[in-house]
Amino acid sequence: MKFWNVILLELRGMRVYKVFLLINLVVLPFSYAVVLLLAGAGQDHSYLLSGLVVASLVGTFVGLVAHRVSNLVQPEVLELYAVLPARMELMVVGAVAAYALIVFPQVGALTGLMIGLSQAGKEALLAVPGTFLGFLFLALLGVFLGTLIRNPYKAQGLFPLLTWILLLAAPVYYQAESLPRAYVMLVLLNPLTHVLNVIRPHLGFTPLLDIRISIGLLVVVGGLMGLYALRSLRDPKMLERFF
Amino acid sequence: MIEVADLTKEYPNGTRANAGLSLTVNEGEIVGVIGPNGAGKTTLIRQLLGLLKPTSGRIRILGCDVVSHPHMIKGRVGYVPQAPLTYPSLTVAEVISFVLGLKGLRGAGLRERVMETLTLVGLEQSAGSFGYQLSRGMARLVLLGMAICQNPPVLILDEPTAMVDIERKERVWHAITASGARAVVLASHDIHEVREHCTRVYLMVGGKFIAEGPPHEIAALTRLSTVLTIVADDSQRVEELLVESGDMFRRKGDVFEIVFPELVMALSRLELIRQGIALRYVHLEAPSLERAVKQLLLEGRVQ
Structure with a gap:
């Protein structure tokens, strides 16, 4: 019940951002989807749509989670929550769950479109677990960034920049295979490349790297980020590091 | 606790x-x-x-x-x-x-x-x-x-x-x-x-x-004076009386802030003023906690 209480708090907390959410979760991604469909006439649309699924998740879900977590771990808020009957890790998991609920219709619709338009047939359904793994990884990335930055004002400046770098240095809307080898090596350092690499092979595209390596990397890096966040959030002496 | x-x-x-x-x-x-x-x-x-x-x-x-x-x-x-x-x-x-x-x-x-x-x-x-x-x-x-x-x-x-x-x-x-x-x-x-x-x-x-x-002990820790604040109907007469008595005072418009080394002196002066002049406001703090705190903080900083 405590968990539901936290989710409810987060969902209600989104009420004043209704227009922001409508634009970022519905208007913008589906406008991009239409543009991608029009631009890629005659091609397999699922490549660009898979890029849009990941880009939308990074732009909205990761941003929302990272901002909220950085807000929860700022000193004044930590002081307030220190005496409330909920531990900080519950607050964070509740926030992630609430934002997952918020972005789920958008991700679900775009993923459905991606699978439906794929030329891989039923095989494309296997992209769903890959999308889910990517979703989990990005949730952990958001929590990790929030606990690392710990300052919502800094976060406001840093997260859009980081999002831009991540999206630029990953084959979200372009194909990396034909690019110089050095650049391919660079994009392979970007976790978003591996998120895309666990989705696209099931849509009929050649993987940049063995899919099992990408899965392993996402699990290991995601696990490490999750461990870091958990350790930080469980440490009641969280304010020590501010000085 | x-x-x-x-x-x-x-x-x-x-x-x-x-x-x-x-x-x-x-x-x-x-x-x-x-x-x-x-x-x-x-x-x-x-x-x-x-x-x-x-x-x-x-x-x-x-x-x-x-x-x-x-x-x-x-x-x-x-x-x-x-x-x-x-x-x-x-x-x-x-x-x-x-x-x-x-x-x-x-x-x-x-x-x-x-x-x-x-x-x-x-x-x-x-x-x-x-x-x-x-x-x-x-x-x-x-x-x-x-x-x-x-x-x-x-x-x-x-x-x-x-x-x-x-x-x-x-x-x-x-x-x-x-x-x-x-x-x-x-x-x-x-x-x-x-x-x-x-x-x-x-x-x-x-x-x-x-x-x-x-709080009263904190105030007593310092040898601070008693402060009498008054507003009278006839400010001119109050000022004349205070000058005549040689009291330490500060005037801000109609408000007089008079400082006495001891409470008893403040009380007797108040009585004297009241005999001839109607008072609209009287405040007596003996000794003032605020002043005591300021003094103690100042001493604490110096130390």
Whole structure:
């Protein structure tokens, strides 16, 4: 019940951002989807749509989670929550769950479109677990960034920049295979490349790297980020590091 | 109820935030901590809340060691932070419901407790107002509601009435005393509030307590003068009389602030003025706690 209480708090907390959410979760991604469909006439649309699924998740879900977590771990808020009957890790998991609920219709619709338009047939359904793994990884990335930055004002400046770098240095809307080898090596350092690499092979595209390596990397890096966040959030002496 | 013994906090960069602090709060006491900005009050509060590990010393709340069991304070300590934090898109009633929901309250019991709390802090008319609509003073009342709705035996208040209007200040103190808290720590800059409500006061400067005791004893620690403030119908005559008597005084418009070395002298002068001049306002402070605190803080800084 405590968990539901936290989710409810987060969902209600989104009420004043209704227009922001409508634009970022519905208007913008589906406008991009239409543009991608029009631009890629005659091609397999699922490549660009898979890029849009990941880009939308990074732009909205990761941003929302990272901002909220950085807000929860700022000193004044930590002081307030220190005496409330909920531990900080519950607050964070509740926030992630609430934002997952918020972005789920958008991700679900775009993923459905991606699978439906794929030329891989039923095989494309296997992209769903890959999308889910990517979703989990990005949730952990958001929590990790929030606990690392710990300052919502800094976060406001840093997260859009980081999002831009991540999206630029990953084959979200372009194909990396034909690019110089050095650049391919660079994009392979970007976790978003591996998120895309666990989705696209099931849509009929050649993987940049063995899919099992990408899965392993996402699990290991995601696990490490999750461990870091958990350790930080469980440490009641969280304010020590501010000085 | 609260026992702090020889508490010292030194940050890794060598900054000493507090040194050798010892403080006790017994059952039924409201203990004030006064000090200028940067005196170390926030560090002390964060240590009491279990968020900062002391370099040395001990903190016990309700008999339990806060350093080794930092989560013990959850539900047992109520805290009103200095920052007027708000939940912009939650109504006042929803915020209190959230806290009570975390405590496990549901249904009619929850709604009843929410209304009780809002009535206690004087926000019953604002139950449906969103956080972004609240003034800073009202936001502070919501924070007080969050603290006292849990019925904690210990309250830690960091300037609970800052930015709260005069009428609501009384409501705040009524809520604090009616909350059932058995021990209260109040960090404040408001000397009048401290004098009126605290049973004991700790004076803090440079991370150390430089004086401790009931407010009247703190005031008596310094050989400070008695201050008589008056407003008379005939200011000209008052001034002539004071000049004639050789008293030390300061005039601001119709307000006279006269300083006497002893209370008895102030009383006799007041009697003399009253014999021939009608007074509209009289205030006597002997000795002034505010002046005593200023003096002690100054001496503490020099040391």
